[in-house]
Amino acid sequence: METFFADPHFALPSISPDGTRIAYAAPHRGRRNIWVRGIDGTHEEAVPVTHDARRGIDTYYWTDDPRWLLYLQDTDGNEDWHLFRVDLDAPDMSAVDLTPLAPGSRVTGVEPIAEAPGSVLVTMNRRPMYFDAFRIDIATGTTTVHHEQDNPTAATLFDRSGQARFRTALASDGVLEVSAIDSGAGQPRLLCRLGGSEYPLGIQPQQVTADGTGLLVGSYQDGDDLRLVRIDHRTGSQTVVAAVDGHDLDISGMVAPGVLPPAVHTGRSGELFAARFVGPRPHIEILDAHFAEVYAALRELSDGVLGTMSCDDSGVRWIVTFVHDRDPGVTWFYDHATGAARMLFRSYPDRDPATSAPMTPVEFTARDGLPLHAYLTVPVGVRARNLPMVLIVHGGPWWHNSWGYNPEVQFLANRGYAVLQVNFRGSLGYGRRHVTAAIGEFARAMHDDLIDAVDWAVDRGYADPARVGIYGGSYGGYSALVGVTVTPDRFAAAVDYVGISDLANFLRTLPPFTRPYQVNNWYRYVGDPDIPEQEADMLTRSPITMVDRITTPLLVAQGANDVRVVRAESDNIVASLRERGVPVEYLLADDEGHGFANPDNVIRLWHAIERHFGEHL
Secondary structure (H helix, E strand, O other): OHHHHOOOOOEEEEEOOOOOEEEEEEEEOOEEEEEEEEOOOOHHHOEEOOOOOOOOOOOEEEOOOOOEEEEEEOOOOOOOOEEEEEEOOOOOOOOEEOOOOOOOOOEEEEEEOOOOOOEEEEEEEEEOOEEEEEEEEOOOOOEEEEEOOOOOOOEEEEOOOOOEEEEEEEOOOOOEEEEEOOOOOOOOEEEEEEOOOOOOOOOOOEEEOOOOOEEEEEEOOOOOOOEEEEEEOOOOOEEEEEOEOOEOEOOHHHOOOOOOOOEEEOOOOOOEEEEEEOOOOOEEEEOOHHHHHHHHHHHHHOOOEEEEEEEOOOOOEEEEEEEOOOOOOEEEEEEOOOOOEEEEEEOOOOOOHHHOOOEEEEEEEOOOOOEEEEEEEOOOOOOOOOEEEEEEEOOOOOOOOOOOOOHHHHHHHHOOOEEEEEEOOOOOOOOHHHHHOOOOOOOOHHHHHHHHHHHHHHHOOOEEEEEEEEEEEOHHHHHHHHHHHOOOOOOOEEEEEOOOOOHHHHHHOOOHHHHHHHOOOHHHHOOOOOOHHHHHHHHHOOHHHHHHHOOOOEEEEEEOOOOOOOOHHHHHHHHHHHHOOOOEEEEEEOOOEOEOOOHHHHHHHHHHHHHHHHHHO
16 A cells, blocks of 8 residues: 555656756655755755655745745645745755745745846735735845736736736636736737636636747637647737647646646746647647757657656756656656766656556547547456446546556556546546536536446446446545435445535635636536525535435545635535434545645545445445
């Protein structure tokens, strides 16, 4: 168990701007902390520069001053992110909180300012409903307002010098308006209006080009595929920068550590090097001639897909990782001047790729004809016939399963289960039609897609219909509860992990600053709980109102500090079952939020899941 769910030995590597050092996350004081070492050094020579003993660190930043490193941290999973500074000349000193915010406020973005060395541009909501930009002097901590928003849904996009160039905001009809900001001018100048419900997470990405004259966005334009598009600052004209027929720009890297962002900018120049697209295996589209040479050399290092990369300011020295379904987290150093490359480390040196299970892309059709894409993983060395199977449902629901190493999948396969992961309607990455087909379909067609996926696996002979379990987190937890209420006879066991049980209560208890952003996702796809007829419909699709149908063995897990799906969502479903005398196991972690991060809690959870599925499947 510990082999699968312990923190990685090494993770999140990057190279310093001057190319002399690397930083990475590794265990220290029982948690994932940031270490720094020389480019030619070893881990034995590395120094831990952060010392968090409560919660692992996932996000850090080099600065233009070799003395300072920055990182983000919250408190026990509450997602109130603060920006901390560590002194690399005195790594044993305590970190300094540069953003001592009130509860409920958080940092959401950190960017360097090319023309102001020693400073960073930080986006945070010191005013609870507005995410304003602040300039912070790293050495002194002095914070000044750089730009205040006039609209809770507005975002101001800055060029590399810190000058405001573009503004995006949601109009009352849910359409995103993109405007230019002219130096010395008054009101922003409207350039174009983009989309609505086909962008449930808003327009992603939103990045000003290196020269400040354009804005890069993900746009469907007049087609079904999400493309990378440049909007001109002067004219508003749209130019396709990268597109792959039949594939969407992959925006998952905007929020997932270890995944390339959709538009890849690297080095001091800030030029666009590549774009990442969704596919059976992720696809990297090369957009820069120099990087094409680098990429050709990198592809010789692994049969996986480029995962993350960083380079020094010269664009010569590179640190890269690769995504692989059986060999996770291999990190390489590459010197483009000499062509020399060497493996720096493997994130999990105690995991043998030869004993891991391949992740196979599969396709089938939903009952209404919608194409569905999924991944099937079966145990190594076992005939894929009539196996117990676990259906894992991803969260979001505006997310997608992708090819790569997943410790949960590998653990279940190791224990003898087939694992099926389906990108049901509403999942991102498969086109405009696929996303919007989920409008109004929570606990309806979205759930039908999952049942159709199970039927496909049974009909193909992979799964024993009497031994199918369902497991998921967040929206996936909601799906697990829907599975045992809407279709109570289809699953032999279920695990609800930080899942929604009451759609109306879930929406009412989201952090207040998120509410203006719900127009094109929860309100459009599910309903507004403040409108009585919509709330009534939401209740018909909420597991809490169908709890009397639950007879399936159920395990529920919840973080006490969850601000997305609050503790009451799990407490209420468990209490209702216990009042009826229905057995339910409940794991509550007092030091976790929306999903467990601390290895001891993750291992505790998976011991419970192993017992649960072992007994009932």
